[in-house]
Amino acid sequence: MGSPVNDLTPTSETLGADLRALRKARGLTLTDLAEALGRSVGWLSQVERDKSEPSISDLRQIAKCLNVPVSMLFAHSAAPSHEQGFIVRxxxxxxxxxxxxxxxxxxxxxxxxxxxxxxxxxxxxxxxxxxxxxxxxxxxxxxxxxxxxxxxxxxxxxxxxxxxxxxxxxxxxxxxxxxxxxxxxxxxxxxxx
The missing domain is CATH 2.60.120.10 (Jelly Rolls)
Known part of the structure; x- marks a missing residue:
């Protein structure tokens, strides 16, 4: 990757792992975040284990609760270095x-x-x-x-x-x-x- 990672930037490959890392970095328990989202702990646990995929509305709420841009929660494929910043295939x-x-x-x-x-x-x-x-x-x-x-x-x-x-x-x-x-x-x- 080549760029430094701060303590708020997920480094994993899955949404669930990213959410878990962001939640823990903010000192929140599963219960804390689930309550803030108006969802069950079981649902959030499934999302963090990549057993369930949240909707766009869920992602917006999660991003708001974690104080991160929604884009941080989206998957993407890396572009070849000469296309980065210019082309999206x-x-x-x-x-x-x-x-x-x-x-x-x-x-x-x-x-x-x-x-x-x-x-x-x-x-x-x-x-x-x-x-x-x-x-x-x-x-x-x-x-x-x-x-x-x-x-x-x-x-x-x-x-x-x-x-x-x-x-x-x-x-x-x-x-x-x-x-x-x-x-x-x-x-x-x-x-x-």
């Missing part, structure tokens, strides 16, 4: 979350050192965001395929291929009540993953 995208909520996200940005990030999102048919979100960001999404229902603030929209949308510090929620997946590209500033 389709097969080496950093996946985010388990897809349990019906959303699979992949980081398109080579790293998180820019003032923005790009994310590829695939929304499964008949899925919806379980908990509305509000982030201190400005986000623009572009629909590649499929359709989504979006709630941004108090307004509701239906968007499809070729449509784009913006979310600025608003509470938002998405739903794909349709029979086909929806795919969107998001640009988020500042980076949240």
């Amino acid at each position: 389709a097969e080496a995208r950093r996946p985010m979350g388990s897809g349990e909520e019906g959303l699979v996200e992949e980081l398109l940005s080579p790293d998180l050192t820019d003032d923005f990030e790009m994310v590829h999102s695939t929304f499964a048919p008949r899925s919806r965001m379980q908990i509305p979100a509000k982030r201190p960001t400005q986000e623009v999404g572009y629909m590649i395929s499929g359709r989504l229902k979006l709630r941004i603030g108090a307004q509701e929209f239906d968007v499809g291929p070729g449509d784009s949308f913006r979310i600025r510090h608003d509470t938002y929620q998405w739903e794909n009540p349709y029979e086909e997946p929806a795919v969107a590209i998001w640009v988020i500033a500042p980076p949240v993953y």
Whole structure:
């Protein structure tokens, strides 16, 4: 790897081991973190042993409780040294979350050192965001395929291929009540993953 590792940076190869290391580095017990997440100790133990994979919402909550960027919890494949910071190959995208909520996200940005990030999102048919979100960001999404229902603030929209949308510090929620997946590209500033 070649770079120094501080006491907050996981050095292992699995999400579970990373979570366990981060939790212990903060002096938290399984019970402490499980209570903060509103989850059972058994569920958290399974996640830490890589027997269960958390959803994107779970990852966001865990990152918040551990005071780390969500991106620290995502798996990724190392790029060849001459491509690092420049190229992200389709097969080496950093996946985010388990897809349990019906959303699979992949980081398109080579790293998180820019003032923005790009994310590829695939929304499964008949899925919806379980908990509305509000982030201190400005986000623009572009629909590649499929359709989504979006709630941004108090307004509701239906968007499809070729449509784009913006979310600025608003509470938002998405739903794909349709029979086909929806795919969107998001640009988020500042980076949240």
